[in-house]
Amino acid sequence: MNNWSKLCLALSTFISVQAIAQKPPLNHDVYDSWKSIGTANLAKSGKLVYYTITPQEGDAVLELKDQKNNLLLQVPRGNDGSLTSDDNYFISAIKPLFSAVREAKIKKKKPEEMPKDSLLVYNLKSRNTPLKYADVTxxxxxxxxxxYVAFLAEYKSSNTVDSISSKDSTTASASVASGKGKGKTKSVLHLLHLPTGDTTNFVGVDQYEWSADEKQLLFSKKGEEKDSISVQNAGLYIYSVADQSLKKISQGRGSYKQFSFSEDQSQLSFVAFKGDEKTLSKEYKLYYYTDVQDSARVIGEQTTSGVPQNWWVSGDAKLHFSADGQKLYLGLAPIPRVKDTTLVEFEHAKLDIWHWKDDYLQPQQLVNLKRDQTKSFPAVIYPQSGASIIPLSDDTFNRVITTDTGNEEWVLVTSDFGNRISSQWDIATASNIYKVSTKTGQNKLIAADLSGQVYLSPNAEYAVLFDRATGTWSSYDLINDLKKPLHEGVAVSFVDEENDVPALPGAYGVAGWSRDGKTVYINDRYDIWALDLVGQKKAYSITNGFGRAHKITFRAQELAREDNPRYRTTYLSDKEQFLTAFNETTKENGFYTVNLGKRTADPKMIVMQPKTFRKVVADANMSQVIYTKEDYQHSPDLYMNSIKMDQERRLTDINTQQAGYNWGTAELVHWTTPNGHDATGILYKPEDFDPNKKYPIIAYFYEKLSQGLYTYQAPAPTPSRLNIPYFVSNGYLVFAPDIAYETGYPGQAAEEYINSGMQHLARTNSFVDSTKMGIQGQSWGGYQVAHLITRTNMYAAAWTGAPVVNMTSAYGGIRWGSGMSRQFQYENTQSRIGQNLWEARDLYIENSPLFFMNRVNTPVVIMHNDQDGAVPWYQGIEMFTALRRLQKPVWLLNYNGDDHNLILRQNRKDIQIREAQFFDHFLKGKPAPVWITSGVPAIHKGIDWGLQ
Structure with missing residues (x-):
């Protein structure tokens, strides 16, 4: 290279560095404008794609494009888009302006007065200006x-004419169509004929549903009590689209719901309560209709044969026919007791009675009260051949498993009855597994006290069982009552090889099934195995052991979408099966294919990149695919490609503003811990990183994070975790170490991995300022922060969110979000003590930072909120009062009414500012704000936030 070339290279390098250095860092004002891809859908034809681009706060936009990336339609505030099955029409809701909703909230508008959605209809053949309809719900x-498209709209009117079938949308009532008038809100169901734009309107509609073939529209009208015409018109109607005829199939005011057509659309079922809506105890009845009937008839009620005594038909259970139309699945429920409304409320005690023999703790019962009030238990009826209802379970059972079609005789039911109290300390309670006949209702035990999982084969011929106690998979022949092991002689573990909690390891799960239902595909850590349910063929790896040999985790990727939502079983292709791939060593992601017919063939790589792929969807012909692709430096934009991944087209560029800010990089770091363990973490550096400078560093941790090396992290006011891009952009290094645990010593694991990782970085890199190290963690990470500052003074600042500091008091506490006891967490899961408090008192104390707070010299902020549903907030109080008593620098932030992880966006924004101010002061020497120097007294609450 000559001197001129060297000079040019040096100059270009200088200019490049200067350009990076001139980029401003991220600030707290950028969050709202950062965007993400919301829903993304590909037409079955592969010719159209539509997606939403959503800002963190503000108005989204929906875009519709063709396969060549031509923009066909852009819908400001578009949401919930759909294509007709022939791709000729595009339908989308349009949300109200964010500013309008905000203004309405400020004015404390009632729900019925809030701005409503609109509806957009776009003709893809004519490409004319889209049609829009207002006030759509x-x-x-x-x-x-x-x-056709059917949509429900609400209008205010004082004198609505109840015109059942009017072709002209204005004739239903001029005041209704225009939205004028001051009166009660009226709902109008509009049936829009897409080719002509004509509408047929039905006033006063409550619920509605299409038949799958678009030939029938079903809807109910409740009727208003004081309106005689409205009462007369109340009932359930079927509108025939072909001959434009309307038929009332059930008469009377009340509640009609759970509409269900059979697959061939020849049968219809629903439940209805015909009575006073104010009645506390509503007896729903099951109705059945075919077009040869004049009206729907009752086929199920409290007195129907087969319904248990003091039970009735549930109004909350979804109805569905079997695919062959022979069976109708419904729900039964015990008749609930109701309050005596004649009692004077203030004269009676309000209390909860906790009983030691209750299946579930009283708080758990209260949390699940609404769910339990609507809980039902599956049953079946054969509407064409009999009127008897066959219960499939009762209140001692907790799960019923059916096939997609529901045609087959056998279903599976599970029951943990008798073992529920033990869930207080052992969350993986054992269950009995039964097969139940949908013909007779008789059940038979097929597995007792199983701690694991059970699956039903797609043809209901086999149950597939995973037993955590033995770590094995087996099949149970439901027809011949035979149990067989599925992987004898296979020298591979099918349970979690990295399990580091004091509980039996779980399985890697079911990958899918063969179409004939004779083979189940099971994951191990890396590969996928074919297990023959018949028991005649030896288990083999469809990925040929390639995953384990190369430390690549393969998982089946389901690309084809079923139109019918009831079909949810994953079937693996008997030809080319698409697989996701994750390289455990490099953290790269990608896709492979494997031919299930070639047992000795290795998977074939399509693409592997230092990226993360999400939202993968293919067309019906498996020729086109869409996905988002991201890494730390590139936000997840949407791409379209051929199924072979050789024709990639970028469809979006959603965060172009990022280029104007100092961003960052992410790289893997490896080191050896003091006890000789190989360790891995991610080091994030600023984009304008200068190896000759000294940088403050913050460690953020939660279990294992290195698999997210190629994950994008938008600058956002986070619920609790460290806002990594913000701190990196503002001149910090951020370190995210993986942590492995040893039962009984979770605190020591934090020391082993976090401390040694930070020391390794400082020792091997002169750019790490070892005097300016900070740590941040939330929940389990918050516990580890609290523990670390009692064991070392190497950190200049610490931030802990929702920490458990006293395992002896937290052990007996309640997770108020679920109502569950916290004991299971310490004995079997994340806290990893492995024994109860009385067996391992010393370990509970050793791992409780509270008992060692006198050792703390690190300034620490605690965030713990008074509505924390996971960790009782008195844990944060115990830590604060201890450090305050010891006169250690400590601050406690309680975001009133907020949860374990912050829910309210205004609180998320606030904590980002405070966290930055805190670390800037203690790690960069910047002036401290008022809330740090002197706090904010209660008398100034809501007046002064102390941020200045």
């Missing part, structure tokens, strides 16, 4: 939609 397309 919902819309529905038939599963096989082509020509």
């Amino acid at each position: 919902s819309y529905k397309l038939a599963r096989n939609s082509r020509e």
